[in-house]
Amino acid sequence: MLLLILGVLLWAGAHLFIALAPDARRALIGRLGAGPYKGLFSLVLVAALVLIVFGWRSIPPASLWLPPPGMRHATMLLVPIAVILFISARAPTDIKRLIRHPQLTGVKLWAVAHLLSNGETRSIVLFGGLLAWAVLEVIFINRRDGAWVKPAPVGAAKTLVSAAIGLVISAVLMAVHPWLAGRAVIGLG
Known part of the structure; x- marks a missing residue:
């Protein structure tokens, strides 16, 4: 630990x-x-x-609580959205006009999504810890940088390309998930 x-x-x-x-x-x-x-x-x-x-x-996995049925599906829905938000911070996208910190919002969504479907001690430490960090990071960056100035629009086409890239990266992450976390995302009863 x-x-x-x-x-x-x-x-x-x-x-x-x-x-x-x-x-x-x-x-x-x-x-x-x-x-x-x-x-x-x-x-x-x-x-x-x-x-x-x-x-x-x-x-070793040690459960503190058992997630309700269906939470794994919620995680699989939320994580691709989190990845799209995460990469949109460095890509030309109108998402940055809606969300001040898309990368950190993506991290928070990713962490919450994983907490929904994982009740293990190690999951709570990892995802809870990174969620706490991302929340604090947003607070401190906002305090340091002051008022938010929204970027100029870039258009739907660039935003859709960015979203498509996010979906491809999500698929890659699902493929390597067994190697990183020791658990397959698809095919878990």
């Missing part, structure tokens, strides 16, 4: 550092340079992901 908790905390801490300590971040970039800072940040995130994956896989 310790590896999983450390991974979630490292992920959250690295991201919250940017929102909570912009002056310290600028000073670190000034000392290291932009390229080395980005490399160090990336290494920290990769380390967090490695800890999360190995931590998850090392914990």
Whole structure:
């Protein structure tokens, strides 16, 4: 359990550092340079992901509660929407005109979707921890950045392309889910 908790905390801490300590971040970039800072940040995130994956896989499933029937289907409906939101943050899409933080909203939706269908201790630590981080991240970014200025519209065509890419990525994630989480998404009774 310790590896999983450390991974979630490292992920959250690295991201919250940017929102909570912009002056310290600028000073670190000034000392290291932009390229080395980005490399160090990336290494920290990769380390967090490695800890999360190995931590998850090392914990035997122990249920705290049993999800009601049908929650797995709700998860399978919500996750592709979460992925579309997640990728729309970096793509030309009108979703950004509706949602200030589509990437973090996608993370929150992904976490809630997984909490709906997973009552295991490790699921609550992972998905609950990342949900808490995403909620805090939005609060701190909004406080730091002030009022939201909506971007200019880009049109339905670009938004649909972005959504289609999100659906393809969702399919890939479903295919690799057994390797990442040790459980197949499709074919679970």
